[in-house]
Amino acid sequence: MDYITLAKEIVSLYPFGSPDIEFIRHNENITFKITDPLNRNCYILRIHMPVTDGFAGIQNTFEGLQSEMIVLKELYSNNVIHVQEPVKNCMGDYVTVYNSTEFDVPCLATLLTWMEGATLSVEEDDMEAAAFALGEELAALHEFTRSYKPVEKLSRPVYDGNRIDFAMDELQCGVERALYSMEQYETIKEVLQLVKRQLIELDSRKNSWGLIHADLQFGNVIIHNGRLGLIDFSLSGYSYYLFDLGSASSMLPTEWRKTFLNGYSSKSSFIMDDLRYIEGLIFMDIFISYCFFIRDDNRNGWIKTNAAELCDTLCKDFIQGKSVYYSL
Template structure:
């Protein structure tokens, strides 16, 4: 069956009277907007089959998805942030299993729909939105710091071991001429510096916990003017500063101070942490490389990006220069 047929097969397992499906995109998940013509209610259907193998991970497993569902339910139950609420299927389950062909199954989840436009490039230069984005991120972090029963969660981790994985994976880029040996050698030097910073961060209280980890334009919806985070698919255990770095790259450099001020208004943050944030931004970018490094069609952008980043970001970073506003 094709993707649209699969989506209809999945949605038939939910109590939706007259579903109309609208394809959104296929990245780490295959996603559709679902509208029930009977009452106009909208949902987000996520079929957890990544478009490329590099995007696959523990987040796509049954236990990984159950953990994400629990996080979203807790955020909703405690009224911390507006989030997409998991919807149970006709069997009362929040993760739906569908047989594709004999011996092959896929998992799917259905979430409520948050109305509003996604964050745009124009919005990313707005100081008020940047401040609110910082506030919302701080509220997320403040809440996840209070979660106590997360040891059973099976989610991705974004610690020092991820840097080792990244360096090993990016060797493929050199061997297959995605980029030359020179940028890779710079990557190795940068990663060594970042690892040292993370070991220092490990000694600081409340630096690690559940984070969103994938804050980008498409994953922020403006609902009544308030930025709302969506797509917690890659959420997992990591440094809170990683999220600050991720959100930073969404915003134009001129409004990043407003974002940091918004964050600091709800959670602890000082400018002394910026050097570590810079390293985590680089880590985030390199992780993105690993998602697509083995997919020559979808990863064709990496070669040019690595050359530019090497000169504009990585080398100045190694020289100790501030690069926070250069990304």
């Protein structure tokens, strides 16, 4: 079954006539833009079949998707930040279960409202304002989740010391696949062991841990008429709030990182002494992302280049206690 046919069959379970369906991409989900012909309202359909086994996890289970929809609905209803609204199917459910003889297991799908705008890029006319606003938006998200008490327990990924242990074990296969040398792997492991010690320090702090976005990159930040919005909460889960600051910082050009942190600190607590922790969490984020692709030889080529750049310079600097925040 081709993607468009699959999307048509799943969309038939929603209250549309004969919508226009446009394939977007296949990554952690298969995504489509859906346009209602009657009112021209647009939506994004996500069929939760990851392109590679590395993306499999609790986030793609029924319980995980149900939890993601609960969080998005809360963020949308309370106008915490600009996010997409989950849409119910004809049965009144946010998570659609579609059975097909084409697949061994049921397909799970979710539908969200479309967010108008363009993805954030370094070509932005006023990048300084955008970086500051991104910090404010992220702070608003964190301040909300610090006090958010879901009615039921959420099933979402956890990014903690155990996730680092998993990554260290999983990344050994990168040596076997000649993506990096044993010496480079040992460097990666030394960095992650250092980060684990940092996490123990963060555990002693009040309000350092909670629900985060966990996948902040240019493609997941939408800007429209000067307003920023966050999309793609597929990998959202529980971790240290500084993890989000790390992933957001690493996507921004060096000259706008301080502005971003200023935006964050204008709405939430942050001290510059925490840059050392952010550095560690950036490394954690990078090496966890290796795990998504490392066993997929059609998609793991970039790891070889990235590991060579990191292991021979910034990893060693970090281990030696040098500041690398503005270089990562």
